[in-house]
Amino acid sequence: MSSNTKKRILSSIAIILLFAVLFYLGKKVVLLTIMFVSMGIVDEVFNNFFKMPRNSAEYLFSQISLFAPFIILFFGTNNPLLIDGALMLGVAVNLAMIYFLFKANIKREKFKKLSFLTGIFFLFPLIALGTIFTYDKWITFIVSLFIINFGMDTGAFIFGKWMGKHKLWPKVSPNKTIEGLIGGMFTSATLGSLFWNYFIGDINLGLFFLFALFGLLSQVGDLVQSKFKRTFAIKDSSNLIPGHGGIYDRVDSLIFLAPFFSLALKCLY
Numbered sequence: 001m002s003s004n005t006k007k008r009i010l011s012s013i014a015i016i017l018l019f020a021v022l023f024y025l026g027k028k029v030v031l032l033t034i035m036f037v038s039m040g041i042v043d044e045v046f047n048n049f050f051k052m053p054r055n056s057a058e059y060l061f062s063q064i065s066l067f068a069p070f071i072i073l074f075f076g077t078n079n080p081l082l083i084d085g086a087l088m089l090g091v092a093v094n095l096a097m098i099y100f101l102f103k104a105n106i107k108r109e110k111f112k113k114l115s116f117l118t119g120i121f122f123l124f125p126l127i128a129l130g131t132i133f134t135y136d137k138w139i140t141f142i143v144s145l146f147i148i149n150f151g152m153d154t155g156a157f158i159f160g161k162w163m164g165k166h167k168l169w170p171k172v173s174p175n176k177t178i179e180g181l182i183g184g185m186f187t188s189a190t191l192g193s194l195f196w197n198y199f200i201g202d203i204n205l206g207l208f209f210l211f212a213l214f215g216l217l218s219q220v221g222d223l224v225q226s227k228f229k230r231t232f233a234i235k236d237s238s239n240l241i242p243g244h245g246g247i248y249d250r251v252d253s254l255i256f257l258a259p260f261f262s263l264a265l266k267c268l269y
Contacts (some may be wrong), residue, residue: 015241015250025138030133034130035066037247038123041237041247041248042062042118043063045118046059046115048234048236048237048238048246049111050111051234060118062117062118062120063119064094078169083266086124086131087263090127090259090262091128091260093264094259097256098220098224100224100228108231122255125259126255126258127252128263129255131262132262142191143195144196144200145261148191148192148214148218148261149189149257151187151188151190151191151192152214152215152253153184154184155185155186155188156187158174159179159180159187160175163183164178165177169223172226172230176219177221185213185215185216186212188218192211193207214257214261214264217260218254219253220246221254221255221256221257222251222253222256224252224256225248225249
């Protein structure tokens with residue numbers, strides 16, 4: 001086992017323990033943590049992608065734009081208009097990301113000109129994640145989301161190392177393989193189904209394939225970030241988390257998956 005793999009495992013265990021403590025402390029503590037994580041992502045993008053200072057007007061506007069919606073969630077709201085609007089805007093941002101991944105060839109200079117929108121760009125998918133906290137079973141649903149997302153990461157890593165021979169998309173992410181993608185989707189579907197059946201409700205073939213689709217969407221989110229990083233010729237968003245890179249490296253696929261998962265919850269409940 002390489003030293004980097006050991007770092008990844010130890011960091012993952014530390015993250016799991018941290019979230020266990022946060023869940024124990026309650027909803028508002030978790031929401032505040034998500035807000036600070038969001039601010040950390042914006043900080044990484046400005047400092048490591050755009051190479052722009054923290055005292056720039058664009059940076060300050062992006063950070064400030066994160067506050068108000070999280071304050072609304074912090075004090076609690078069941079307003080259907082706000083919840084539905086957040087979900088739709090989160091999905092719309094993700095569709096724009098998919099277009100960027102498959103079609104758009106945006107130069108780094110163009111991204112920098114739109115840097116003042118960074119906070120808003122990450123805000124809507126994160127607020128879609130925040131809507132899960134309006135459910136009574138919010139802890140169970142959040143854990144389910146984590147299991148599906150990290151099941152994809154773990155399955156893709158294991159199956160990719162074990163039998164990966166065919167590259168998925170070398171120009172965007174040279175280390176990912178088709179075998180890893182399929183293995184990750186199967187792992188997401190299996191772990192997600194087991195957790196759902198035991199803690200939430202009966203599982204069926206439709207839900208199994210839905211969780212496999214969520215695994216695929218999680219991988220798409222990772223590929224979006226990979227293309228974003230290649231546009232700026234960087235390897236990691238930062239070196240904050242040993243073996244994982246930065247905050248954005250760790251939660252890129254989770255942020256992307258959250259709006260679709262939240263939308264599915266709305267349909268199921």
